[in-house]
Amino acid sequence: MHLVRDLLDKQLIDVNWQKMGRVDGLLMEARPGTQPHIATICVGGTVLTRRLPGFVGRWSTAVLRRFGPRHGAPFRIPWSRVLSVDAMIRVDVDSDSSDAMASSRWVRDRIIDRIPGAS
């Protein structure tokens, strides 16, 4: 399996087939002498902004940390919760109750619901 080709940046879908962001980052445990392994998928704005080069990256990460709904803390999915890997990555998470959709809920409650006719 190839990390970049098959996993990184792929669309994540939750247990009831709802979109919940993309594989923004992967965390590798690399202690000297032991074989490195990937145990966690990271999802979240700051994970993305840290990938941006130079000043833009640092600045946008700082902005998300101060104003982000969860202060930019990335949402972590342990590899054991991954159900299937193909065009999309399905994970055993109920996104609506999880922190992955925190910013979505924040936008919905703070902005969308305040507009009449949001039904």
Added chain:
Amino acid sequence: MKQKILQLTLGVVTSIGGFLEVGSIATSAQAGASFAYQLIWPVVLGTIVLIFLVEMSGRLAAASKLTVSGAMRDRFGFDYFVVPLVTLSVVIYLVLAAEVGGAAFALQLVTGISYRWWAVPVALLVWLILWAGPFSAVERWVPLVGLVTVVFLVGALELNLDWGALAHGLIPTMPSHDGLHYWFLVVNILGATIAPYLMYFYSSGAVEGKWDESYIGINRVIATIGMSFGALLAVAVLVVCARVFEPAGMRMEGYDQIALMLTGALGSWGFYLFAASLFVGCLGACLEIALAVAYMTAQGLGWRWGQDEEPRKVPRFVLVYTVLLALAPWLIVLGVSPLQVTSMSMALTAATLPVAIIPFIVLMNDPVYVGKHTNGWIGNCVVLFTIVMACILAVVTIPLQLLGGG
């Protein structure tokens, strides 16, 4: 099969309605008025390229069930994807401002109240249609009303046309006078015709319409007929202006001059139908543009998206087009001339084409995404030619914009 026929007619109608917007009307009118039939070739060239790009977007969606920006993030990663996302959002915002300006000016023609007052209501109307109307409504009634733009064809046929000169215009020729303005218009016409937002909008509509591989044939028909008919309307605008304005030496500096184009042949009908076509063409484009940016952002970042979904279910997708439409009218309200915003946005669209088109050559040849429906030899050559042309445009546009002037 009946359902497919409906999709077919819908697709063709959508592309007609979506094709003729403020960019094509303004640039075709300027070209006809300044250079008569000599500038038909960029409209045709741009349309051929657009047909290939739109067909590819549809084929990508049908074969991989992924939209253009979804596949781009998938295939090239966030580091590359952030470049088209940012540049195209800025450029497409300017195109949206120009479309709002066009629709607002149409209302000024009819009511006499300055377009600057109409900009905010137009943006609000577009937002209301998106907020309340499901996608199928947007996709169905806007283009049907867009058919009023067929009036340009009627206008063109009213004047007995010099078909010889018209055919001669199909061949690229060097300008006899005012070379700078000539090339400035070539760039603007290409920018107006090859509109990247059409690719994002079309592929998202295909995915939302649950297209599968059986649609690839229909997709080719829709792209070809729809865009060609749209180009026919743009050429009609050019031809009418060539017959009405060029002999009198009238150069198009503002929409109030362009509004006269049909009044000779069709009298007051011509005036009000022009205002209606400008309004409907721009309104349709506003809807497509606002959705296109929302699609591009949501699909690229993995959010839930879909115009048929209730706003509460796709909050961040809705937030993108809401913020975009909230920002759209202010350039026009500040009194910037709509024609200048149009020229600037078309030139910048031309200059940023490479960013939007380069991913196509890789995506459309990657069996992982399009399976056996990869590009044929012709398709690749067209995209390659477009990339080289787009890079030349990118280099030449800014100096031309400064020197060529509106």
Added chain:
Amino acid sequence: MPDAGIAVENLLSRKVRDPSGRSAGRIEEIRVTPSSDALLVYQYDLGPAALLERLAVRLRAIPPLRMLGVGSGHRGRCVSWEKMDLSDPRHPRITCMREELRPIGE
């Protein structure tokens, strides 16, 4: 972020140097085998540049571009996991000389 944790996405396209300081290429791909609750890394693919490779890797397949010689540059090299020292993730190093690395068997 746990101390030993390295962000894979930031490791990509980092230049890898061999003990003599010469560049062996950039990290383009990391190959893993799934195990019970993690993915075990067994090989790193090095090449000219991660982004370029992702753009170019398929370009060789496109007739007109292959004719123009695009994407036909030198093939990448692969490094098995034990030869890669990631103590400083910003400057990955390999423990053997770059000539000893096998080319990538696509």
Added chain:
Amino acid sequence: MRRGRHRGVGRGGMAAVLAALVAAGCSRSPREQARMELLSVRSWAASAQMVGERWMERAVPDRYAKRALASFVKKIESERSKASAADLPARAKAHIVAAFDSTARATDSLLRVVERGDRAAAAHITARLAARARDAHSMSERLRAK
């Protein structure tokens, strides 16, 4: 960047050709600049004339005609000030500025006639505008021929 270098060469060559073309286009001699100003006079005179004619034929509403003519007057005056500032041959500059002024006056009087709704008087003014346009056109042709 291997791919970039490959494409860069093609793009550099083509861009040089077009940049030369652009440069050639913008070095306008004063005579050419004068001709452009005259074409501009002709364009504005013809535009005002067309609005007047369509208004007389009731093909365009009064609201549109007033707003269009008012904006033409403003634009003609701004072009006039640009022309008087530009470095043009003395004799041609006088002609051009005079042409701009008479076109502006004619357009302004057409505007007042439209405000009064006097379609008969409009006919005379559109004729004057047509004459302005013809003069500007013939002058520009003479400049081109010399």
